[in-house]
Every structure is written in structure tokens, then in C-alpha cells.
Amino acid sequence: MAMAQKLQHNVTIKGTKDGLVLLLDDLCSFEHLLEELNDKLSDDHGQLLNGPLISVIVKTGNRYLTDQQSGLIREIIGQKKNLEIKRFETNVITVAEAEEMKKEAQIMRVSKVVRSGQVLSVQGDLLLIGDVNPGGTIVATGNIFVLGSLKGIAHSGSSGNREAVIAASVMKPTQLRIADMINRAPDHYPEHGHEMECAFISDEEGQILIDRISIVHKIRPELNRL
């Protein structure tokens, strides 16, 4: 019996140019999986498991791992001092996680005037059809697009996404914030040249820049969903 189990291939170790990939079978019992993982890693495979630091990707297929279960796997792999888990890859997530992902990926469409003293805050991208008046604030974890005049405060990437942008038909904000960066408006806006603009963090400049909306696809190609 014991021999038969040892012969099963619930754990497959593959070497790639970036390190190791551990393929964990998603049908066998979790106990078998741990046992076999332990055995495979204890079997000395020569230089592979003892040499210099190797990064490991753990692929769990269609098996859902609880935090506790992934902790046990981390523990076993951690016994080999030269193995470093880069990440877990899985085909499955919980409904809660899926809903969160959906919210982050969605575009919230809101049609109203955000007035002085009001705060409009959304998860994901915000498409505001209307103005943000001075003293009003809009916040999104994703990008912000205003079909109207932005004259108040806009904060995109509010949970830390520095890639987020802020675009507006008329860009005359009192303040722009992207992730943790804040820029205030110039004390006087020039008469012209504030229509159809987009704000983003420029890594070279280390601050928020505003440019014509037509150049955005170059700066943030990932905005494209097509």
C-alpha cells in the first residue's frame, strides 16, 4: 500500500529558467498532498534543492486553499532553506474575492452634480456625467473620467494605484490626488487650454502632470480593454 502511494504523482516538480514550478494535484486528499510534498522535497535531488536561492511558483489547479492550508504548504517548502515561494497560482477564488475583483474592474457610472461639501466615492473606475463644483470631492480606487467640469477635488487610485488617471472635459480642479500624491492647482488658470485633459503620475517628474487626453493611450496602454 505504502509503496503504491509513493508512486502516485500528486506533486510534480518542474524546473524552468526562472526557478521551480510545483504542480500540486487538485483531486487527491490534502493529507496525501502534504505527505508527498514532504517526501519529494526530502528526497535529495542533488544541486536542485540544496544549491543557491531558487524561487518557487506553487500551482494548485482547481483546489481552493484556505489560508491555513497554504500556510502548511509554506511551512513544508520553507524547510528547504534555499527555496523561496514567489507566489501561489490557482484557478479558483471565493465568491467574495470574485465580487471584490469585479468591483475593482467595473466602471461606476454616476450622473449628478457633485456640489460643495459632497463626497462621491466609488470602488473601481468612476465615470461622472456632470460637474464637480468647487468644494466637492470625487474619489475612486480606479481611474476617474469626468464628462463635465472638474472644479473641485479628484482622487484616483485611492487605495494606492499610482497608474490611475484623472480625465475631465474641463480640467480646472482645486486639487488632484493620485494614490498618495497630491498636487494643488495653479493659483490662476490660463484662459484657454484646459479642455479634454488627463492627469497622471509622471515617474520622471515625480509629480502629477496634466496633458492632452489624446496622449493617454501612450502613457497608460493598460487602459485599453479592446
Added chain:
Amino acid sequence: MGEAIVITSGKGGVGKTTTSANIGTSLALSGKKVCLVDTDIGLRNLDVLMGLENRIIYDLVDVVEERCKLHQALIKDKRFECLFLLPAAQTKDKSSVQPEQMKKIISELKQDYDYVIIDCPAGIEQGFKNAVAGADKSIVVTNPEISSVRDADRIIGLLEQEDVEAPKLIVNRVRNHLAKSGDMLDVDEIVSILAIELIGVVVDDENVIKAANKGEPIAMSPSSKASIAYRNIARRILGESVPLSTIEEEKGFFSKIKTLLGMR
């Protein structure tokens, strides 16, 4: 059953009380039964503008604290049989009345009057909440200057959360020569910022102040521009479609939109 309209602004001194007195007077001129309600407890003015100060015996707080019946506190106007005033208390403060109590009084008044015009105090606190509590509709008064428009915007936002119809806008104390020279916001700009329907534009007119000092609302003297503006506002409240005339406003915001669309 009548309707209650609250006149509000956020910022102080922009002309809420003047507007209340004159809309009330204009509606009475058209034969409507009107009750003016002053909710500016501690800083009452409406009675002075109407020239009724010397007739006050009971006030709003007396009604709330049941020292008198509602009808006992109402003062009949000098000029109109159909116009009444419920004065505010001068010796108390805003916290002596609760929104629920206001609601009750206003709904009682609505049984007997076609229009209940509520003069709101400045600010966004208790006094504002009281004034708005019983209202069905609202009018926001602003002057053509940035701080006043900013406060109007704030108030419109707060009104959106209340159980009242979308507010209408009055731009008061407009001086045309200043707007033309660009030293003051023009009406188009204000309407485009606030994005609510314009119901009237009143010019800055020294006769308004003179009339106030005499205790006789300007709406009584038909010759002044301000008087015509207030009467036109009253007609719009009554549902007539009175175009915003050139005196009141040159080239309105709405006509501008239509030009853009290529309509007539």
C-alpha cells in the same frame, strides 16, 4: 391644500427675507391666500420688512411651547386680507424648535393657505433644518459673487438630501454694468455652475432698501424693476410661463443651449 416653499441661501444677507416678503406680497396681489413664516429665531426681520413689528403678541416659539394656538400667533397684513405672518421669537434661539414641530405647524398652515412661504435663516445648522422640515418646494437665493454662489451650491446639495422638490434659483442684486465688464459673475455662469432652474433675476435697486425701511415691500410699487421681477417670480410660482425678460436677464442660459443645438 396649499404648498410650502422655503426661501434659503446658505450665506447671510443675500436677500432671503426681502424675497420672502415680496413673493408673499406678489402672491397676495394675485388673490392667493398666503402665510409668511419667519424661522429666523433670534434674528427676526420679516415682520419689520412687512411693517408689522408693532402687532406681534405671540410668536413661533409660543406656538411650539403651547402658550397659544396657531391662529392666535398669526398677524394679518395691513394691505391684504389674505396675507398673514407667523413671526419668529426674538428672545430665544434656533434650538427652541425641532424639525418635527415645524413640520406639524407647516402642515396645519397648508390646510388654510394656498402658499406658505418660509423665510430660512442663514447657515446650514438647526435653523436651516427647521425651515426645510415642512417644505414641499425650495428656492435658493444667491448674489452674483463667488462666495455666495459657493454657499448656494452647498445648500442645493443639502436640499437634495431633504424631502423637497428640486430647488429653483433666484439671482438677486444683479448689476448689469458690472457683469458686462467682467467684474462680477453673470447669470449664465451662475446657472451653469449651480445647474438648477432659474426662476428669476432681481436687479440691485436702492428702492428695495428704501421700501424695507418704510415697512412696505417693493412689490407694492409697480414701477421699479425689482418689483416687476418679484411679481414675475410669483407668476412663475403660480405656473404661468413668463419669459425671463431682457431687463431681468439678457440672453439666458437655456437659449444658449438651444443655439448650440441649432434650434429656435
